[in-house]
Amino acid sequence: MTYLILSIVILLIGTLGIILNRSNLIIMLMCVELVLLASIVLLLFNSQVLHTLLGQIFAIVILTVAAAESAIGLAIMVNYYRLRGTIAVRSLNLLRG
């Protein structure tokens, strides 16, 4: 049960970090990592409780995906920084409707 609460708390921290963060795109990427981490914690906890390996396999897959995602995200960020000279989230609104 504690692990469940832990994972939910991490998830909340991650999402709130995405929503409330106004300054830095790197923090947003880190919060995305936190959300993925929360899911990994939850999957591992479930696989321990239910005595199955499936959760651990998924955890490994998610780790891979998270690594790839952060690599791509950082690449986007570097390119963006080259173009605009800043990576503030609030200055990212050129595509408003």
Add this chain to the structure above:
Amino acid sequence: MYLLVILIPLLSAVGSGLGGRYLGRKGAGFLSSVVVLASSFLSLVLCYEILMNGSTVYIELGRWIESDLLITDFGLQFDMVTAVMLIVVTTISGLVHVYSTSYMREDPHLPRFMSYLSLFTFFMLVLVTSNNYAQLFIGWEGVGLCSYLLINFWFTRMQANKAAIKAMLINRVGDIGLMLAIILIWKEFGVLDYCSLFSALTPSSACTWICILLTIGAVGKSAQLGLHTWLPDAMEGPTPVSALIHAATMVTAGVFLIIRSAPLFDYSPTATIIVGLVGSLTAFFAATVGLVQSDIKKVIAYSTCSQLGYMVMACGTYSCIGSLYHLLTHAFFKALLFLGAGSIIHALLDEQDLRRMGGIIRGLPLTYVLMLIGSLSLAGFPYLSGFYSKDLILELTYNNYCLISIYWLASITTFLTAFYSLRLIYLSFVTKPNLTRKSAHHLLEADWNLLGPLLILAIGSILVGYLAQNMVFAPGIRPLPLVPTVVSLAPVIMSVTGILLVFIIRPYLIYNIIRPSLYGFLFYAWEFNQIANYYIGSTVWEFGHIVSYRTIDRGILEILGPSGVAHFMVNKTKELSSLQSGLLFNYALMILVGTAIALKYLIAI
């Protein structure tokens, strides 16, 4: 032959209208004159059969309207009233056709003019010969249309355009009355043809309303008080038009309507009294206005209005046949007066102002004699045709037991009529010359195409009253009013006094000096135009602009309709599209909130 008398003028209208460019001016004039004169001879033959031999003819042409209970045919009915109207319409029309070939000789559009005149004759014949109200309405609207076309014949003149539109619109007011009357007849009695209607009549309250609406129709067409203002303005048209339409035929259509509906009026004393009052007031009003007019055609136009008032008044005293009789004689002397006025105008190089005439008796002796015959006949001088019919009407109004005021108005009108008709003669022919040098040089009688019709009409206006009295009153007995000798002599005394008074007080100058305000009041026709323009015209105009145009059309309907909806949609979509702010955290928030809401409802279900 019965159909031919109607269709011949149509042939002439189509022939000279569509084939005018091939016939040329002379050809079109010749064709239409000959054809319409043939029609008038045919109508004389018909009169012999109908009036003298007393054979009423009904012709069924075919089914027109057929719904549940209402069956209306195209049909013709030639009875006594129709026969008299046939003489009036075709004779005057034939003579006016001949007259126009000379009067409008210089006009480049003579074929068109002849075509309109013949078309008018055709529609008038449809009006008088129809055997039901629906077909009468075709003719009624047709003569209104032809009146518009003919007043507006010289369409480059602004005044003619305005007068034509005015005539059309004011006639429309009366037409609405007639249309409502027809609808009410259909609702009450379920038939529109005269024979069935008059045999199915029962006294009912609807009769009064039907009669009042018919009276409104007659008021519009016959230029009675209230809707009369178009008649003097219609003098903007060519003079033959004034003679044909605005003196002899079209304006009598309203009187014809009342005469035709006489059985209906018999069931409604209220409407009959209204008719009598309207007629007598019109007669009086128009006679006072005629006293001071300076335009020769307007004097005659107001006298027409006054005489139409007499006819309507006679219908208001339950003596429709007397009214028809006056209609017949009036057509002759009024057409004579108008055509004579046309002869004067023609000789004076289109000068219509009485103040710039005078002394033309030396140049136009024949026209003088003819005009004098017409005027004396109009004034009701003994032994001329006006005397027979007008005297009869006056005595009948004295006999009428309900409203003696009608008699007094009519008697005063007799006096005024005599005064203004002789004033016209005096100012144009007798008094000192006031002409321009140019017109005095050209002062000559016109050719015989122009004078011939005048001669025939003059003979008519001497003899018709005497000749026709036994024909018009043939089916019934000529009404013999029982009146004291003083009353039967009064009209003659009145008219002779009026005639003599013209030569004692020199007209025109005297009132203008003594009573300028009264003179102005009469000159502007009791200010009817001004009152109508100010109180009705401008009020309706303001209502139309402010309320119906600005408030409703461009206001409420516009806001609820196209532009309001468009603005609303554009504003809302702008608000919606501003939700997409371009900021990532807002999108994340929306995803979160959306997921939360979706979860709540999905799990709840």
